Amino acid sequence: MSTKTTTRPSTSYDDDFYAWTQDQAEKLRARRHNEIDWDNLAEEIESVGRSQKSEIRNRLRVLLQHLLKWHFQPELRCHSWQSTISEQRVHIEGVIEDSPSLSAFPEDALDWAYRGAIRKAAEETKLAQDIFPTACPYTIEQILAYDFMPGRPWHPDDLIGD
Known part of the structure; x- marks a missing residue:
């Protein structure tokens, strides 16, 4: 009976990414620092x-797209728009909860997200892009607030079925 331990061969980053991640995690836990693929590991951490x-x-772009549709096509407001707005807010909040250092990022990303939201909202509503304000008409606080819905007041009974 042999007392020699067998070790699996190292998995290549390029050949099998998932297997590589598991191999690297195992080596990190075992504190086998001389066997770590440091460059690729650092790159993957940055990628996360x-x-x-x-x-x-x-998610901010999708949220803004639906807020614009809600605001500029009130006669077509529906449960799915309301649901999408709520869902995007929940997911953004979740990412920020997991990574509080990103709490200021939605404001940093607002211009990019708004430009994309205008394009998508115009495409989906068949309204001209110039109908929408060139600068975002909502503050980031409003956008992320669960009780904010732009435009004319509404009641859930006003929503069309979908």
Whole structure:
């Protein structure tokens, strides 16, 4: 009976990314620092941070798109628009809760998100882009506030079914 321990061969970052992540996690937990793929690991950690910013930016664009549709087509307001608005707010809040250092990022991303929201809202509503204000008409506090809905007052009974 052999007392020799067998070790799995190292998994290549380029050959099998998932297996590489598991291998690197195992080596980190075992404090086997000489076996860590430091450059790729650092890049992946940075990528996770970028993906959180990207998620906020994209969810903010969808949120603004639906706020614009809600504001500028009140006769077409529906439950799905209201649901999408609420869902985007919840997800943005969740990312910020997980990474409080990103709490100022929605304001930083507002101009980019608003430009994209105008394009998508115009495409979906068939309204001309110039109908929408060139600068975002809502503050970031309003955009992220659960009780804010732009435009004329409404009641849930006013929503069309969808």
